[in-house]
Amino acid sequence: MSIAKRVQQWATFARQWHIYDCTWQNPFESARLVKTHLMGLHKPIYHPMIFRRNLCTTQQPAIHHNSLSLIPIYSLQQRRNMGRLGKVDPSSYSQPELITTEHSAINWQVDFTNTKLRGSVLHKFNVLSNELDKILLDVRDIEVKNATLLAGGTEVPINYFISDPVADIGQKLTLELPAGTAKGSLSVRIDYETANNASALQWLSPAQTLGKQHPYMFSQCQSIHARSVIPCQDTPAVKFSYDAVVEHPSELTALMSAIIDKQEAGKTHFKQTVPVPAYLVAIAIGKLVSRPLGENSNVWAEEGIVDACAQEFSETSTMLKTASDLCGPYVWKQYDLLVMPPSFPYGGMENPCLTFVTPTLLAGDKSLADVVAHEIAHSWTGNLVTNKNFEHFWLNEGFTVFVESKIMGRLEGDKELDFRMLSNLIELQECLRSQLSDTPELTKLVVDLSNCGPDDAFSQVPYYKGSTFLRYLEDLFGGPSVFEPFLRDYLKKYAYKSIETNDFKEAIYDYFKDSAQKDKLSVVDWDLWLKGEGMPPIIPKFDETLANVIKDLSNLWSTQTVEQLANNPELKKPISVHQQIAFLGKLIESKDIVELNAQKIDLLESTYNLKQSKNAELRFRINRLIIRARLIDRLNDIIDFANSNYRMKFCRPIYRDLAAWPEAKPKAVENFLKVKDEMMAMCSSQVEKDLGLKSA
Numbered sequence: 231m232s233i234a235k236r237v238q239q240w241a242t243f244a245r246q247w248h249i250y251d252c253t254w255q256n257p258f259e260s261a262r263l264v265k266t267h268l269m270g271l272h273k274p275i276y277h278p279m280i281f282r283r284n285l286c287t288t289q290q291p292a293i294h295h296n297s298l299s300l301i302p303i304y305s306l307q308q309r310r311n312m313g314r315l316g317k318v319d320p321s322s323y324s325q326p327e328l329i330t331t332e333h334s335a336i337n338w339q340v341d342f343t344n345t346k347l348r349g350s351v352l353h354k355f356n357v358l359s360n361e362l363d364k365i366l367l368d369v370r371d372i373e374v375k376n377a378t379l380l381a382g383g384t385e386v387p388i389n390y391f392i393s394d395p396v397a398d399i400g401q402k403l404t405l406e407l408p409a410g411t412a413k414g415s416l417s418v419r420i421d422y423e424t425a426n427n428a429s430a431l432q433w434l435s436p437a438q439t440l441g442k443q444h445p446y447m448f449s450q451c452q453s454i455h456a457r458s459v460i461p462c463q464d465t466p467a468v469k470f471s472y473d474a475v476v477e478h479p480s481e482l483t484a485l486m487s488a489i490i491d492k493q494e495a496g497k498t499h500f501k502q503t504v505p506v507p508a509y510l511v512a513i514a515i516g517k518l519v520s521r522p523l524g525e526n527s528n529v530w531a532e533e534g535i536v537d538a539c540a541q542e543f544s545e546t547s548t549m550l551k552t553a554s555d556l557c558g559p560y561v562w563k564q565y566d567l568l569v570m571p572p573s574f575p576y577g578g579m580e581n582p583c584l585t586f587v588t589p590t591l592l593a594g595d596k597s598l599a600d601v602v603a604h605e606i607a608h609s610w611t612g613n614l615v616t617n618k619n620f621e622h623f624w625l626n627e628g629f630t631v632f633v634e635s636k637i638m639g640r641l642e643g644d645k646e647l648d649f650r651m652l653s654n655l656i657e658l659q660e661c662l663r664s665q666l667s668d669t670p671e672l673t674k675l676v677v678d679l680s681n682c683g684p685d686d687a688f689s690q691v692p693y694y695k696g697s698t699f700l701r702y703l704e705d706l707f708g709g710p711s712v713f714e715p716f717l718r719d720y721l722k723k724y725a726y727k728s729i730e731t732n733d734f735k736e737a738i739y740d741y742f743k744d745s746a747q748k749d750k751l752s753v754v755d756w757d758l759w760l761k762g763e764g765m766p767p768i769i770p771k772f773d774e775t776l777a778n779v780i781k782d783l784s785n786l787w788s789t790q791t792v793e794q795l796a797n798n799p800e801l802k803k804p805i806s807v808h809q810q811i812a813f814l815g816k817l818i819e820s821k822d823i824v825e826l827n828a829q830k831i832d833l834l835e836s837t838y839n840l841k842q843s844k845n846a847e848l849r850f851r852i853n854r855l856i857i858r859a860r861l862i863d864r865l866n867d868i869i870d871f872a873n874s875n876y877r878m879k880f881c882r883p884i885y886r887d888l889a890a891w892p893e894a895k896p897k898a899v900e901n902f903l904k905v906k907d908e909m910m911a912m913c914s915s916q917v918e919k920d921l922g923l924k925s926a
Contacts, residue, residue, distance in 0.1 A: 312396050312681050316366075316465070319619040320679045321454050323366045323394070323402040324463035328359040331463050332415075336474040340484075340515060342445045345433040348423040351460050352380070353470075355416045362411050365418065368457035368464035370400035371425035377405050380417040388418070398683050398915060400457045400464075420461050429911035430455035432573055438908065439516065439571065440532040444482060446516035446571060448586070450579060450910055453620050453684035456508035467618045467728045469505035476500070478515050485530060487512040487581035489564055502582065504561055505726060507616055512581035514568055523547055523567070530584075531569040535592070539569045542592050542599060545641075549603045552637045557610040558718050561725075565609070567602065572875040575913040577601045580608030580630075588877050590846035597807040597845060600638050600650075607633035610721050618728040620684035624675045625734060628696015633717075635697065636710075646808075649776035651701060653812040655769070658694040660819055662764060664886060665689055670763045675699065676731050685912050686919075686926065698766040699759050703738070705770050706754070707747045716741050731760060780809050784816035792829045801837050807845060810838055814851035818858070826859045850880045857887040857894070865894055869901050876909045878916065886920045899923065 314320040318327055335352040355365065369392060377390040389406040405418060424431065434446040449459060457464040473491070476484045480496035487510055488502035520528040521540035524547030531539045546567065554560050564583045572589055578601045579586040585605040591598040611629035631654065639647025666672050672687050675695055679687060704713035720737045735756060742748055758767050774781075786800055795801065805813070814834075817823065823830075831852070835841045840852050853871050856864045872884045888898035899921055906914045918924035 312399060312683070314680045315396070315399070315402075318467045319465035321399065321620060321684055322368050322463065322465035322467075324368055324465055324468065325366055326463060326465060326467045328357075328362060329365060329416075330356050330358065330468050331470040332356050334460070334462070334470055334472040336460065336472060336476075336511075338474065338476050338513075340447065340476065340478040342433065342447065342479065345426040345431070345447075346424050347428070347431070347459060350419055350421045351462070352417060352419045353462070355418065357411060357413050357416050360413055361409075363407055363409070365405040365407065367403040367405065367461045368400055368454070369403045369461045370429060370455070370458040371427070372403075372458065372461055373423050373425070374403065374461065375421040375423070377421075378419045379408070380419060385419075390420075398685070399454065403461050422461060424459055427911070428455075428458040430458045432571075432910050434516075434571055434573070438573075440534045441517055444479075444517040446514075448514040448516075448570060448574070449512050450575060450586075450912065451511055452509040452579060453623075453688070454509070455912065456511055460508065460511065462508045464508045465619060466507035466509060466616045469507050469616065469726065469728060471505050472500075472502050472511065474500040474513075476513065476515075481517070482515050483518040483530075484513065484515045485518065485566075485568060485584055486514075487584050489583060504582065506582055506613065507728070510581055510613060512579070512584065512586065514570075514584075514586070518568070520566075524550075526563065527565045527567075529567045529569065535569065535589070538592060538594075539567070542594070542596055543567055543587075543602055545596065545599060546602055546606075548641070549606050549637055552640050553603070553606045553609065553633065556633060556636055556640075556714065556717070557607070557721055560609060561614065562609055565606070572877075573908055573910060573913075575876060575878045575910045577877060577879060578605040580605045580612055582609070582613055588875065590875050590877055590880070593807075593843075593845040595807065595845075598847060600634065603637040604630055604634040607637065614726065615721055615724040616728045618730045619679070620687070621677050621679050622730050623677075623684070623687075624692035624696035624699075625729065625731065627692040628675070628694075628700060631693050631697035632700040636714075645773050645775050648772040648774070649808070649812075651697065651770075652772050652774065652777045653808065653815070654690075654694040654697065655765075656812060656815045656819065658690050659765065660815065661690040663819070664883065666691070673763045674761055676760045685916065695766050698770065701770045702759075702766070702768055703754070706750050707742065712747065776806075776809060777812070779805060780813040780816060783813050784820060787813075787817060787830075787834070788820045788823045791825050792827075792833055795830075795833060807848070811845075811847045811851065814848065814855065818851060818854050823858075826855070828859070828861055828863075831856055831859055831861065831864075846875065846877075846880065850884070853884060854887055857884070857891060860891065860893075862893055865897060868894075869897065872901070873905055876913050878913050881909075881913065882916055882920055885917050889921050895921070 315323045316325060331353050333354040337349040339348045341348060374390060374392065377388050379386040379388045390404060392401050392403050394402040430449045430451045432448055436443050436445055439446045451459070454464055456462055472488065474486055474488065476498050477496060478484045478498070484498040486500045487506070488500035490498060491501045492499040517532060518530045519533050519536050520530045521536050523529050523540065523543060527547055527550065529536065529539045529543055550560065550565055562582045566584045568584055568586050569589055570586050574586060574588050577588050577591070585602070587601060587605065591601055607630045611633055612626035617623055617625040635647050635650055638650060662673055666689055671678065672689060673691055675692065677687055704710060707713055719741055720734070723737055724733065739751060742751060783800070783805070786798065787795065790798065835852065840848055843849060849871060853868050856868060868884065868888070872881050885898060885902065888894045902917060902921060909917070915924070919926045
C-alpha cells in the first residue's frame, strides 16, 4: 500500500474520532503528506515537531513541553509579500488558462442570528487542459464542509485543503482531482458557510435600519470580495451564468443581481442567464418595497423613503434609452435600482438587473441622479465588456465615465458635458495631491498589482484619467460622429468577453487602419498615456463657458477678505448646483486663501444655503473647508457628517484630513473605533490606513 493511501486511511480515522490535537508521532516517512491530507479535511493539525515557542515563556530559564504553544501547520503559511497569485490575474489564485467556470448554482440559507450564509455552490467547469490534477479557487475566511465531484450520476468525495493566506486578499482552496481528468465539462459541489464577518457582507440590526423593526443584509463583492461568500474563480477574467435559491425570513424580500424566477414563502429563486464575473454576484435582503420607474424598471427601498427615491430617480428610463442609443441593445432585461442603507461604501454598484445606489444621492432636486447614468453605462462598459483583471480597471471605469458624460450631454447639452469633464479633472488633481501623493505608481492608467490589492489601488485615476484619454482620442479621430460608431463597434466586438488594454488598442487599429483617420494612429503616444504618472499628458479642448464662472468665483473667494466679499455683487449671481460643487472643490485645492476663518465659512454657507442643503456633495466639501480652517468648535459637526454615511468617497478624505490635524486626530480615531463595525470591511480597512492605525 502506498504512503499516500495509508495517510488517507489515517486521515479518515482521525476525522471519525476527532483526533486533531494529539501529539502523535509521525508514523510515515512524509510529514508533508500527513499535513496535506488532514488539511484536505479542513482540520487544524498539531504536531510535536512543528510548533512555535510561546513568546511569554522566552525569559524562563527552562522550556518544558507544556510551555510550547502548538499551532496549526497551515497558520504558519501567512504570506508577507503578496506577489502575483496567478498568471492571468495577480489578485486571484484561480487558473482560468486551465479551467473556467461556465455556470454556478447557489443554495443559501440566510442566518441573521449568526450573520452567516450557509449552503452550497455547484460549479460547472470547462476543463481546458488534459491531466488537470487540481482546481484552485479563491476563498476568504470560508469554512468548507465538503467537496464532491459529480460525474455520471454519481457523487465522489474529493480531497480539499485551504492554504496560502494573504492579508486583505484571501486564501487558496485546492480541490484534488482524480488522475487522468480530461478536457471537457466537470461539476463540483462545495458545501460551506461564510465567516460571520465576511468582507463582502454587511449585516444590519433592526436598530440600524430606517424602519427599526427588521434586520437587513447586503453584499458588495467588487473588487475581490466574492471569495468571502462563494468559493470561486474570483477574477473578472472568468464569466459565468448563475442561478440561486435563497432561504430567508418570510417577512423580508430577497433581491439579487438576477431575475426573480419564482417566489415562495421564505424562499426566492433567481436566474442570471448572461455570464458575469464573480464580483457582479450581489444579494440584498430586507423589508423592501418598490415603485415603478418605467417599463422593466423599478426602484426598491425601505418604505419610509421609497416615494422620495421614485421622485429622485424618475428620469432613469430616459437615461437607459439614451444609453441604448449610444451603446447598442440592452441585454440584461431588467433595470432596477435598490437604494441602500448609509453604510453602503460606494456611490453606486452596477450589479446587473439591480443597481445598488447610496442614499446620499437623495438631494431632493435630482442634482445627483447622474450617478444612475454612470451605473446604467456600466451595463455595457464593465458588465458586457469587462476588464480581465483590475490592473486594467480603467477599461471599466474610464469608458463608463466617458459614456455617462455623453448621456448627460444629450440630456442637458454639450456645455454641461464639457463642464462635468473639467470638474472631474479638479477631483483628479485633488486625488493625486492627497490620496496618491506617496504612491505615484498608482497614478498610471495601467497599474501593477503584483504587491498591491485592488482595494488599495482604488482611486479616481481610472475614472477621470481614463475618460480624459478617451475624449482625447475622440477629438483626435474627428469627434463624436466618428468615434461613437467606433464605440458601438468596440462594444459589439468584445461583448461577453474580458479584455486587457492591448485588446482595446487592437480594436482602435483594426477600426481605423483603412479609414481617412489612419494617419492619426501614429500620433497616439500609448506609453505616455498608459504608463505615465500624474495628470493626463494632454488636456483636450473643452468648452470652458461654465467652468470659467467657477474659476473666477474661486479666485474671488480665495483673494478677497470677508469684508470685501460681503458687498461684492458677483456673489448674487446664480450658479447651478454642479457649479457650486466644482467651485467648493477648487477652493479646497486653492493653495492660499485669504482669511479662511469662521467668518468666511459662515459667509460661504449663507451665500449658497449650505447649512440647509441636503446635497451630500456640497456638505462634504464645506466640511473639508471647515477642517482646513481648523475650526475646532465645528468638529462635532464634521464627525456627525462622517457618521451619517460610510460612502468611501466622503468618509476617507474626511478621516485623512482629520488625521493631518493634530488637535482633531484623537477624536477622529476615537469615533472611528466606535463606529468601524458599522462600516463594510473594504471601507474600515482603508480608513484604518488613512488614520495610520494600520500599515498601508
